Structure formats: C-alpha cells, structure tokens
C-alpha cells in the first residue's frame with residue numbers, strides 16, 4: 001500500500017543526462033513554415049528547415065484543473081505557479097468564481113485562489129458553462145453533488161454536450177446523488193441538487209482519471225473511506241494533490257481511496273509542463289529533418305509517460321536531463337533530435353498512459369517504416385471529437401495510408417505526405433497533430449479551425465513559428 005505524501009515520492013539520485021530507456025530501466029520510473037491565422041481561425045502551414053531551440057511547454061492541464069478545484073475547496077489561500085492559461089482551466093476558474101471562490105486572473109506567473117473552506121459554496125446564480133472541458137464537468141459533478149441543498153445547472157459547448165456523463169453520474173448516484181440530464185440523465189445540460197452522500201467502493205468499468213477523481217472528490221464530503229478500483233491505473237494527479245492539501249489518501253494496486261470528511265488547507269503549488277503538449281514537439285523534432293529541441297520542465301509522472309515508452313520503441317532520440325521532483329510531481333528536461341522511426345504496436349495497459357497522445361502518435365506512425373497498429377483505444381471515440389475517425393479522415397487527406405478499426409488505427413508508414421485542406425473538427429489535439437503532420441507534407445496545408453489549440457496550448461502557433469525561425 002502506498003501512502004501518498006512528498007516523502008514517498010522522493011527520487012533516488014540520478015545521472016544528469018540519460019536516454020529514456022535507461023532512465024526507465026534504472027527504476028526511477030516506479031515512483032520552417034509560414035502560418036497565417038486568418039480571422040476565421042484557419043492556418044497555412046508549409047514545410048521548412050529543422051526545428052531548433054528551447055521550449056517551456058504549457059502548464060499541465062490535468063494538474064491545473066485540480067489545483068484550482070482543491071484551492072477553491074480549501075480553507076485559506078492557494079498560490080499556483082505555472083498554471084495553464086488555456087480555455088479549459090479558464091472554464092474551471094469561471095465555475096469556481098460562480099460558486100464563491102475568489103480566483104485571480106489566470107497568469108502563468110501566478111494565480112491566487114481564496115478557498116471557500118470545504119462545503120461552503122454559494123448557489124450559482126447562472127448555469128455553469130464548462131465550455132469544451134470534460135475534466136471540468138466530470139470532476140465538478142463529484143464536488144457539487146456532495147454540497148447539500150445546492151442547486152446547479154451544468155452545460156458546455158456542442159462537443160461537451162455530446163460526451164458521456166453517465167460514467168460519472170452512475171457511481172455518484174450510488175452514493176446518493178441527485179443528478180438529472182438529457183438522454184436519461186447521461187448528457188449535459190445536467191441539473192443537480194446536492195445531497196449528503198455515502199462512501200462507496202466503486203469498481204469502475206473504464207480506466208478513467210475523470211471517473212476516479214469525481215468519486216474521490218465526492219468522497220471528501222463522506223464519512224469514512226471512499227475508493228475506486230480501475231481495470232488499469234489512470235493518471236494519479238488527484239491522489240497526489242489531495243495528499244498535498246492534507247487529505248488521507250491510500251493507493252494499492254489499481255485502487256485509490258480517500259478518507260472523509262476532510263478539511264483541506266490552502267497550498268503553494270507549481271504546475272509542471274504538460275507532457276501531452278510536449279508530445280507535439282517530441283514527434284515534430286523526431287520527424288522533421290535536422291531538428292533538435294530542448295523541452296524544459298516537463299512532467300514525467302509515470303502514469304503519463306506512455307508516449308516516451310512508445311517513442312523509445314520506435315527509435316526516437318530522446319534524452320532525459322535533470323530529472324527532479326517539483327511540487328509532488330516528477331519533472332525533467334527532454335532533449336529530442338531527429339531520428340529514423342520504426343513502426344510499433346500500441347495497446348493494452350499502455351493506453352491510459354498515453355490516451356491524449358494517440359493523435360500525435362498516429363502522425364509519428366505515418367513517418368515510421370512499417371505498419372503501426374493502435375488497439376484498445378475505443379475511448380478516443382468519446383473525446384472532444386471521435387479522434388479515431390477524425391485523425392483517419394484528415395491524415396488520409398494528406399495522403400497517409402491509415403485505416404480505422406473499431407478500437408484503433410492501422411497505419412502503413414513511410415509514404416510521403418502531401419499538403420492539402422484539412423480540418424480540426426474543433427478538437428485541439430487534432431488541430432495540433434495535423435499542424436505537425438503538415439511540417440513533413442510536400443506543399444502547403446490549409447488547416448481550418450486551428451484556433452481551438454488554445455483549449456490546452458494557447459501559445460502553440462506562436463511557438464511553432466518561433467521554432468522555425470519565422471517570427
């Protein structure tokens with residue numbers, strides 16, 4: 001059984017610089033384009049020379065949401081450095097303000113949250129609009145369902161209103177929550193009236209950090225232990241951060257538990273760079289000839305590093321430098337250089353550790369010699385878009401040989417890509433993945449609706465231009 005606390009996460013001393021494979025083996029793990037942005041959000045991308053330079057990637061989106069939420073629940077002030085100023089965390093901040101928490105303007109340099117002290121949210125005067133953010137809606141459902149007497153209505157954009165909420169509403173109802181919504185209470189708009197909840201031991205049918213987190217956050221307001229067992233362990237940022245805010249958290253195998261009721265206390269936190277955002281540069285520098293990038297302060301939490309495992313297996317040249325612990329999360333600088341990639345198979349227990357990186361891994365696979373098979377990834381169908389369909393359709397427009405399977409993709413790599421008109425389907429990760437594919441396509445690519453990158457990476461386009469020396 002692991003008790004989560006800073007001490008338990010401390011690292012052994014490690015060399016200054018090593019490959020991802022030797023870093024992992026050492027056991028430390030266990031703990032030039034010209035782009036026009038027209039007013040309609042379309043971008044023109046053409047291939048250029050190698051990508052070179054240093055990047056401080058955007059703050060981790062998952063950790064940013066949790067820092068804001070726990071700060072909003074805690075007694076006293078929480079100070080957060082490096083918070084992602086993307087649209088999704090802005091949605092979380094907007095909800096917390098509507099509930100009575102004071103959240104200062106979101107700046108990477110620092111955000112202050114004056115918490116309400118658990119259980120004293122005020123009833124929001126307006127429908128809570130969660131924009132495009134599944135994490136906001138699912139985690140806030142867990143918190144709100146446990147606030148006795150509080151009435152709330154929750155909605156979001158067309159993508160969020162089409163995403164399944166039953167996976168979170170069902171366990172919360174088992175705890176005694178009253179939640180209503182469209183399609184038999186399974187889709188937003190949702191309404192709820194907070195209730196005193198009972199703890200449960202929930203066996204989740206899906207490996208989902210959002211489901212796990214919603215139940216654990218509701219458990220903060222219950223009497224006794226609330227636990228969630230997953231088929232495969234998902235990202236553990238909630239467990240780590242709850243421990244940092246003073247909750248009693250236990251982790252054993254794929255079961256995470258929290259003991260309520262808890263009075264959280266405000267903290268000072270530093271959010272690491274998002275490995276899901278770094279993934280675009282890891283693949284870009286691998287496939288664009290003559291590239292070398294140094295990605296600074298990237299989170300390498302073991303529940304998130306599936307992308308590094310897969311790229312290492314594909315033959316990528318990625319070195320881990322200056323691995324350290326920052327604010328309860330492992331971080332490192334990642335140096336990546338161009339390399340010849342080989343196809344691989346991606347599936348099974350690896351999937352939750354790289355779930356958001358599959359669109360960009362599909363791009364890497366297009367440039368790798370041989371057939372890459374991605375399986376066990378049907379969850380991608382219920383993200384901001386159906387990412388299996390949108391990536392297969394749009395990469396095919398660029399000339400990729402890619403077939404969609406019920407739970408994945410089959411990609412015959414090594415065939416040259418050609419510039420074409422493509423679209424993001426309003427999905428930030430699809431937009432950024434297509435932009436990277438366009439860097440190795442012959443001729444110009446026109447990407448429609450590329451501004452949605454701001455959901456998770458507001459400076460993505462600016463960075464791409466800078467790295468290609470075309471500022």
Ligand SMILES: O=C(O)C1=C[C@@H](OP(=O)(O)O)[C@@H](O)[C@H](O)C1
Pocket residue numbers: 061062063135207208209210211213235355356379
């Ligand atoms: O908990 C989180 O912060 C997230 C969990 C994942 O979703 P699931 O829980 O649906 O797998 C991931 O895809 C999402 O981008 C962020």
Ligand SMILES: C=C(OP(=O)(O)O)C(=O)O
Pocket residue numbers: 061088132133134135136356383384429456
């Ligand atoms: C799926 C994602 O986020 P969310 O579920 O929070 O909308 C994502 O960022 O890729």
